[in-house]
Amino acid sequence: MARGKIQIKLIENSTNRQVTYSKRRNGLFKKANELTVLCDARVSIIMFSATGKLHEFISPSTTTKQIIDQYQKALGIDIWSTHYEKMQEQLKQLKEVNRNLRMEIRKRMGDCLNDLSIEDLQGLEQEMDSSVNLIRDRKYRTLTNQIDTSRKKVRNVEEIHKNLLHELDVLKEDPYGLVDNGGDYDTLIGYQNGGGGGSDLTTYPLLD
Template identity: 40%
Template sequence: MGRGKIEIKRIENSTNRQVTYSKRKGGIVKKAKEITVLCDAQVSLVIFSSTGKMSDYCGPSNTLVKLLDRYQKSTGNKLWDAKHEYLSNEVERIKKENDNMQIKLRHLKGEDITSLHPKELISIEEALQNGVTAVREKQMEFLKMLKKNERTLEEENNHLTCILHNQQLANVREIENGHYQGGRDFSTQIPLSFRVQPIQPNLQQNK
């Protein structure tokens, strides 16, 4: 007994709807691959789920952009204007530039150079030498800056040392003059036992 026909309408149950989408999406992609191989047809397929997830298929040696361009030429319907075409060309140009830069970077690292011409190797060598020169100049500039900062710190240290030395000399002079610590008489700070008694000649003669 065969299966009954399924009524084509929206499946209300979200789980059943997702299961059905996954199964039928796989079936459509399978059919697209089969017709591409069996009939030598150019097939492109784009599917968006209800959640916005995209799935696509494009036959071998084809791209979606090429097929869309062919569609525009065949139907006369413009899918994008000149601005979008310009942006698409810019994207392709930037991709090619990025690929070329990646190749040059590998060459500078010494990778994939076996197939290069001697002239290309010479240009790579010159680029590396120029890079080394620039790095060394930057290092010398950094060292000069360090030495300059070192001299500045040394001068500041010498200045502070000079100030401290002068202050010490001033303190010594104040002590020698008997005045220190706020102008107080230094002699009053000496203990009595260490004070020198004045000599009285008259008393010695009387004895």
């Protein structure tokens, strides 16, 4: 059964799109390898998926740089020189940003103010005042939190001290831990033997 033609357009479903990419990539690399073996061609294929993943095919005993160098030689262009110029321009911009940041830091330290106009000095003063207010506000919040924490610790210590004093008062009133049961002291230290007869009382010495 003949396979129907597939309309060439973006596959909307991301899963189907990734599966199709993997299958066609493998097929393309297979054809490139056959071309290398059958025709002694030097082939380099660089691919990036929709997720940014790199896939590359290079002919055996060949590097991508060699292919690009041969490409430049064939077209009479210099890709590396153009790339180097772009990197130099980016480096120049970064150095300028760094220089401006260092200048701003020195201004806030009170240096490099001679060339500033009155408007620039006023603007700098307002920025410094705003910064000081923010720092002061943060300092006050930090101090408040520390004071609240200290107060909680003091309250806990006072509560512990109060409980200890209470326990000490209890011990002073009843040093041996005896309870008042209406004055029947005999029942605490001995027992009675019989209802109306004499009582055999057993006593125990108290420990110091």
